[in-house]
Amino acid sequence: MRGDRDEHPETAIRERLLADHRDTIVATFDAAKAAAERWEGSTADRTVVVATLSDELTERALQNRLPAVIETAAEAADIELPAPPVPAPPYVVMTGRGPILRATGERRRVVIVVAAFAAVGRTERGPRYRFRGANPMDALTVSIVR
Numbered sequence: 001m002r003g004d005r006d007e008h009p010e011t012a013i014r015e016r017l018l019a020d021h022r023d024t025i026v027a028t029f030d031a032a033k034a035a036a037e038r039w040e041g042s043t044a045d046r047t048v049v050v051a052t053l054s055d056e057l058t059e060r061a062l063q064n065r066l067p068a069v070i071e072t073a074a075e076a077a078d079i080e081l082p083a084p085p086v087p088a089p090p091y092v093v094m095t096g097r098g099p100i101l102r103a104t105g106e107r108r109r110v111v112i113v114v115a116a117f118a119a120v121g122r123t124e125r126g127p128r129y130r131f132r133g134a135n136p137m138d139a140l141t142v143s144i145v146r
Contacts, residue, residue: 009077009144010143010144012076013073013076013142013144014140014142016073016076017072017073017140017142020072021068021069021072024062024066024069025069025114025136025137027060028057028062028066028099028116028136029114029116029136030136031056031057031060031062032098032131033131034056035052035053035055035056036052036131037131038052039052041130041131042128042130043128043129044123044126044127044129046096046126049096049117049129050094050095050096053098053099054094057094063087064087066092066099067084067085067086067087067092069101069112070085070092070102070103070112071084071085071103073101073110073112073142074103077103077108079104079105079109079110080106081103081105090102090104096117096127097113097115097118097119098113098114098115098116099114100112100113101113107146108145109144110142110144111143111144112140112142113141113142113143114140115132115141116131116132116139117129117131117132118130118132
């Protein structure tokens with residue numbers, strides 16, 4: 001099993017996050033669903049996506065739980081964080097895809113995405129965003145950037 005973790009560290013980190021923070025990940029996905037309901041299915045305004053998601057996470061006291069997810073990812077990746085993470089950039093960033101969490105060390109970074117939204121179609125202002133409607137577990141992605 002250890003060899004498999006060495007070959008696929010993203011999978012090992014993802015499994016650890018699901019084991020330790022499943023409730024937070026599911027609740028974050030549910031908040032994204034509630035945000036999308038505010039824009040009646042889709043919107044072409046990225047700032048609306050980000051603002052409504054941030055509002056939902058704040059109302060549910062979830063933003064303050066996201067740094068613990070980052071700490072677990074850093075521990076699982078053997079990354080020493082330069083400072084304790086906070087629920088704000090550069091550690092936590094709201095995007096048109098959903099929240100992006102970053103655990104950055106000296107030589108690499110773990111990037112965690114709860115990809116709750118998808119860009120579909122285009123308007124003259126850019127893409128239209130909609131809730132993906134996927135399983136929250138499928139929305140969680142982990143990548144390592146060196």
